[in-house]
Amino acid sequence: MAHVTIKGLHKHFGAVHVVKGIDLAIADGEFTVLVGPSGCGKSTLLRTVAGLEQASEGTIEIGGKVVNDTRPRDRDVAMVFQDYALYPHMTVAQNIGFGLRARNFPRPEIETRVKRAAKMLNIDQLLDRLPRQLSGGQRQRVAIGRAIVRNPQIFLFDEPLSNLDAQLRDEMRSEIKRLHQELGATMIYVTHDQIEAMTLADRIVLMNAGQIEQSGTPLELYEKPRTRFVAGFLGSPKINFIKARLENAGIVFADGQTLKLPAVDAQRYAAHAGKPVIFGIRPQHIDRAPMTGSPHIKSTVDLVQPTGARTYVTFTIGGEPVMAELDAHDAGKPGDEIAIALDLAHFLLIAPENGNVLGR
Amino acid sequence: MSLITRANIARTLLLGFFLLFTFVPLYWMFITSIKPSDDYLAVPPVWFPAEPTMLHYTAALFAYRGLDGLINSVIISAAATLLSTVLGTLMAYSLARFNTGGQHLSFWVLSQRFLPPIAIVLPIFLIYRAVGLHDTHFGLIIAYTVFTLPVTVWMMFAYFRQMPKSLEEAALVDGCTRWQSLWRVAIPLAMPGIVAAAVFAFIACWTEFFFALILTSQTAFTLPTVFRAFLGFQGAQYGEASALAMVSLVPSIILGILVQRHLVRGLTLGAVRG
Numbered sequence: 001m002a003h004v005t006i007k008g009l010h011k012h013f014g015a016v017h018v019v020k021g022i023d024l025a026i027a028d029g030e031f032t033v034l035v036g037p038s039g040c041g042k043s044t045l046l047r048t049v050a051g052l053e054q055a056s057e058g059t060i061e062i063g064g065k066v067v068n069d070t071r072p073r074d075r076d077v078a079m080v081f082q083d084y085a086l087y088p089h090m091t092v093a094q095n096i097g098f099g100l101r102a103r104n105f106p107r108p109e110i111e112t113r114v115k116r117a118a119k120m121l122n123i124d125q126l127l128d129r130l131p132r133q134l135s136g137g138q139r140q141r142v143a144i145g146r147a148i149v150r151n152p153q154i155f156l157f158d159e160p161l162s163n164l165d166a167q168l169r170d171e172m173r174s175e176i177k178r179l180h181q182e183l184g185a186t187m188i189y190v191t192h193d194q195i196e197a198m199t200l201a202d203r204i205v206l207m208n209a210g211q212i213e214q215s216g217t218p219l220e221l222y223e224k225p226r227t228r229f230v231a232g233f234l235g236s237p238k239i240n241f242i243k244a245r246l247e248n249a250g251i252v253f254a255d256g257q258t259l260k261l262p263a264v265d266a267q268r269y270a271a272h273a274g275k276p277v278i279f280g281i282r283p284q285h286i287d288r289a290p291m292t293g294s295p296h297i298k299s300t301v302d303l304v305q306p307t308g309a310r311t312y313v314t315f316t317i318g319g320e321p322v323m324a325e326l327d328a329h330d331a332g333k334p335g336d337e338i339a340i341a342l343d344l345a346h347f348l349l350i351a352p353e354n355g356n357v358l359g360r
Numbered sequence: 361m362s363l364i365t366r367a368n369i370a371r372t373l374l375l376g377f378f379l380l381f382t383f384v385p386l387y388w389m390f391i392t393s394i395k396p397s398d399d400y401l402a403v404p405p406v407w408f409p410a411e412p413t414m415l416h417y418t419a420a421l422f423a424y425r426g427l428d429g430l431i432n433s434v435i436i437s438a439a440a441t442l443l444s445t446v447l448g449t450l451m452a453y454s455l456a457r458f459n460t461g462g463q464h465l466s467f468w469v470l471s472q473r474f475l476p477p478i479a480i481v482l483p484i485f486l487i488y489r490a491v492g493l494h495d496t497h498f499g500l501i502i503a504y505t506v507f508t509l510p511v512t513v514w515m516m517f518a519y520f521r522q523m524p525k526s527l528e529e530a531a532l533v534d535g536c537t538r539w540q541s542l543w544r545v546a547i548p549l550a551m552p553g554i555v556a557a558a559v560f561a562f563i564a565c566w567t568e569f570f571f572a573l574i575l576t577s578q579t580a581f582t583l584p585t586v587f588r589a590f591l592g593f594q595g596a597q598y599g600e601a602s603a604l605a606m607v608s609l610v611p612s613i614i615l616g617i618l619v620q621r622h623l624v625r626g627l628t629l630g631a632v633r634g
Contacts, residue, residue, distance in 0.1 A: 052529050072532040085530035089548045099534035102544075146534065156533075 002063030002076075002153040002186060003028045004049065009058035011044050018044045020210035022058070026188065026203075031180050033189045035197035035233070036207035042190045043158055045207070049188060050079050050156050063153060073102070078147035079156040082163060084139045086131040086146075092118070093127040096145045103150075117149040120182075121175075137168045144176070148183065157189040161196065173199060194234050198222070206230055223346075228278065228355035231348055237283045237312060239348075240322045244279045246272050246349065251279050253318030257297050262344055268359050269349055277358065280348035283312065286324035288332075289341035296339040301332050315340070393417065393602035400598045416599035417607070426586050426604045432576075433583040434611060436497055437565035440504035445558045447505070448512030449550070453542060455513070456520035457528075466517060472510045481574050488575055497580045503571055508561040515560065519553030520546070555622035562615060566608075583608050 004026040011019035019041040026032045034042040047053045049060055051072035059066050067075050078099070086095050093114050094101075100110045118124040121141040131139055140160060147155055157176070161169045177200055180187055191197055197204050198218045205215040206229075214221055214230045225231035231239050245252045246269055250260040259279075261269070289296035302321070303314035311331035313324050315338065324340065332338060349358040392400060394412040421427040451469070454460045461468075484503065485494070493499030527549065531541035547554070569584040576585065586604060590597040 050529075050533055052532065071537070072529075073535045073537065077533060079530065079533045081526045081530060083524060083526055085524065085526035087527060087531075087545055087549075098531070098544075102531070102535035102540060146530075150534070 003030075004154060004186065004188070005059075005061040005064075006045075006049070007059045007061075009045070009048065009060065010056045011041070011048060011053060012056045018210055019048070022212060024205060024212065024215070026186060029184050029186055031177075031187045031189065031200060031202045032205060033191060033197040033201035033203070034205050034207060035191055035194060036213070037233075038192060040207040041210040042192075042207045046079075046156050046158055046188060046190045049154070050077055051075050075154075076152050077154040077156055078150055078152040079158065080140075080143045080147050080160045082159040084131075084143040084163075086139055086142055088131050090130075091127065092123065092129050092131070092134070092142050092145075095131065095142055096127075096149050099146060099150045113149050114145075117145045120148065120179075121145050136164050137172065140164065140172055141175075144179070148179070153186065155185055155187040157187065157191075159191055160189075162191070162193070169196075176200065195236065198234065204234075206233060224360065225348065226357055226360055228280070228350045228357070231280050231350070231357065235282055237323050237325065239280050239282045240286075240320075241350070242279045242281075242317050242320050242322060243352070244277055244318065246275055246277045248273055251277070251349075253279075253297070254320070255318045257318070259297060259342060259344075265344065272349070272351075272358055276352055278350040278352050280350055280357075281342055282346065283323045283325040285343035285346040286322070286326075287341045287343065288326060288330050289339040296341050298337065298339055301334050301336040301338055304331050304333060306331065389602045389605055392598050393606050395599060397599055416597075416603040419597075420586075420590075420600040420604040421607070424586055424589050424600060424604070425581075426583070426607065429581055429583040429586040430607060432497065432580055433566060433608075436500045436504060436580070436582060437562055439497075439501045440508060440565045441558050441562040443501065443505040444508040444512045444561045445554060448509050448557060448561075449516050449547070449554055451509070452513045452516030453520055453546065455517050457525070466513075469513050470510050472506075477507075477570055481571060484571075485574050493575075495576045495579045495581075500572065500575055500580055500582070503575060504565045504568065507568075507571070508564050511564070512557045512561055515557040516550065516553055519550055523549060552622055555619050559615065559619055563612070566612065 004024075006022055006024040006026075009019055009022040010017070022041075022045060034045060036042050044053060048055050049062075051067065051070060055068055059068055061067065062075055062077070087098060090098065096117055097110045097114045100113060105113075114127070115124060118127055121144060123138060123141045123145060126134065126138060126142075131142065134142065140163075143160070160176070161172050164172060173196060176189075180200075189196075189200060197206075201218050203215060204218050204221050206213045206221060208229055214226045216224075218234075221230055222234050225234070228241065232241070243254060247258075248266070250258050250266070252258050297317055299315040299317055299322075301313055301315050305312040305314075306328060309328060310325050311328045313326050313331050314321055315324070316322060317340075350356065351358055391406075391408065393416050394414070395406060395409045396411060396413055396415075399406040399409055421430075455466045455469075488494040488499050493502075523546065527545050528541045531545045532538070536544060567584060568582070572582040572585045573588070576582065583604070587601060590601040590604075
């Protein structure tokens with residue numbers, strides 16, 4: 001186990017600048033998830049930590065030692081690949097024990113370690129099979145077994161679940177989380193799936209275009225995003241962004257309806273009064289309101305998508321589509337006139353010109 | 361019913377014709393190799409000689425030095441195949457994984473085959489004579505290695521390119537050096553490709569005539585060059601030629617049986633997502 005410190009890391013592939021200055025400190029035993037859209041540089045960052053890519057600039061420290069010029073084998077890291085990367089000509093047992101054999105461990109020790117790892121992952125009955133005789137989930141377990149058997153300082157996961165079907169993915173996700181709790185090892189996990197990021201991470205590092213957009217605990221990022229990108233990336237269904245204007249009276253939407261802000265918020269955003277803003281609110285923070293009384297916005301139901309307990313209802317505010325997650329019995333049907341209450345304890349105001357969340 | 365039967369008949373006829381096309385010449389060659397000389401061109405043809413003889417075999421192998429040619433051919437073809445396969449595999453790996461020499465080097469390697477052999481055989485002959493490589497096993501081995509390398513490299517280049525890189529990367533992280541990841545992971549997985557490339561190289565060397573004719577004479581001559589002796593001023597020695605041709609088939613057949621198992625593709629199945 002060890003901490004990882006990345007300082008001023010850049011990576012170029014020819015003329016393409018993939019990683020553009022990353023500074024990141026990962027604590028010992030922390031589960032860090034690098035998340036972001038395809039091509040944001042998260043996999044490259046991980047591969048640079050593994051030593052499979054050379055840093056163009058900057059340093060990487062593992063356990064306080066700069067490893068820029070250290071071969072992958074001497075970094076004491078283990079990696080689980082997206083395509084599992086099992087050696088097809090070796091049995092499960094040989095696959096799991098490969099790293100130990102390459103490091104010349106004594107045979108009996110390899111055997112006990114392989115058995116222990118296989119038992120942990122419930123694949124001890126498959127040790128004599130070849131990878132091609134395994135299902136996708138079993139293959140991924142073998143790949144994870146190959147990592148844990150070596151007891152490395154750092155575990156690296158490169159989108160390990162993206163080739164599995166939805167049900168297996170949920171199962172393996174819990175498995176990986178459990179593994180982290182049992183081993184207490186430092187883990188760095190790359191994914192483009194925000195649910196994986198939210199559920200697994202001690203800390204999420206959200207990347208965009210080769211840079212860190214924001215990093216923090218899952219809840220921090222979810223509740224206090226610093227930019228429109230972060231707010232839009234995390235949460236399901238996606239947060240609603242509505243173009244509006246900030247006036248002294250409150251938020252004025254394009255159709256003229258006004259949402260009065262509480263005094264605290266009005267004061268907080270006073271400096272931006274009179275400017276266009278983007279009003280952001282999550283579907284979970286929208287509810288139906290009584291048609292009379294408490295402040296509300298009026299609209300017409302456009303689309304109703306039941307999912308069971310909750311129903312996604314789409315309507316428009318100021319001409320822009322907005323989705324709300326309502327109680328199944330509150331949903332109504334397309335064409336219904338509804339009154340909408342927006343939970344003003346949970347909204348964001350974003351500056352349209354740079355995407356920064358205001359008031360932070 | 362009648363349709364199926366008709367299709368069957370058509371198929372049988374087609375296969376039969378193909379078999380005839382392949383085996384009749386072989387049969388004729390075999391028969392000729394054990395026929396007394398008078399029966400070669402007899403009308404009507406002799407389908408099986410009344411008195412088979414091994415005379416042509418002994419003449420071809422010993423009087424015409426066919427056995428020496430056979431031994432030379434085995435030595436030279438095997439050595440050149442080995443060299444070409446080892447060097448070619450390493451070159452191809454380097455081209456495929458490290459993009460050595462950019463995109464031009466890999467094409468340059470293949471482009472060596474564009475040159476007609478006749479354009480270079482005389483310079484090579486002169487060089488060989490000057491440095492003492494003429495009519496040596498070693499000389500022909502390096503010549504054959506060089507001529508078979510482009511195809512070997514190109515075949516293995518294609519093979520390595522379609523092999524997932526992540527397997528070797530996994531090996532590197534697991535604790536292998538570059539060499540170990542090549543030796544323990546990439547090479548075993550590339551075996552079907554390597555065997556195929558080796559077979560191609562061997563066949564090319566085994567049947568090569570032109571360079572052997574120019575670059576050898578009395579010592580390192582190969583089997584194909586022996587055949588030239590059977591066409592003389594007094595006519596053709598059909599029996600001896602057929603006997604030696606039969607002999608030359610043997611190593612190819614043995615090779616075919618040995619490598620058949622390895623030539624089956626699909627070893628990489630299950631390596632990654634399937």
